[in-house]
Amino acid sequence: KAGVTQTPRYLIKTRGQQVTLSCSPISGHRSVSWYQQTPGQGLQFLFEYFSETQRNKGNFPGRFSGRQFSNSRSEMNVSTLELGDSALYLCASSSDPDNEQFFGPGTRLTVL
């Protein structure tokens, strides 16, 4: 069974631009969560989707948004990029809420 896939793996943007990251969960998994990983703050929860509905949201500004499609694939969007948005963005999927989460390889975003 294929694991969680994330595209693109690497991305370089400039301040003020916007970016969309994509996540395909493990087949059959309906829950997708997003995390931001930085050296200073570690792994921080962004948001969580289940059956196309946002179930929970972390403490991030409104520039960070996401959505989930009917096939469980998810995207997250960051608008008006800031230097501090440079991070590894990780997506995790699980078969349904409360079950173990499996992570993808992440998308490394660099904002110049």
Place this chain on the structure above:
Amino acid sequence: GQQLNQSPQSMFIQEGEDVSMNCTSSSIFNTWLWYKQEPGEGPVLLIALYKAGELTSNGRLTAQFGITRKDSFLNISASIPSDVGIYFCAGQRGGATNKLIFGTGTLLAVQP
């Protein structure tokens, strides 16, 4: 953002030594998980714990869910070079959310 207290921050050991790391929280969790992350990759799930007092093994790895539900530890026996990486604990409260709160991480270096 919220992070769990994880110690030690780093460990430099000889191959064959045993390793122990722990994670503490000021609040209760219903699930504790341990992940390992290698450079350029997402965290890989090692062990999941669902019940207070539970002791679970996965090969050379053993983890326990603290009785107070506010702590967990991970032991690695007879370490080998491929154990190198950053180990993270994560707590999950469950209920209507899949949100994980991660520890600060333990960097493990193993010298052959």
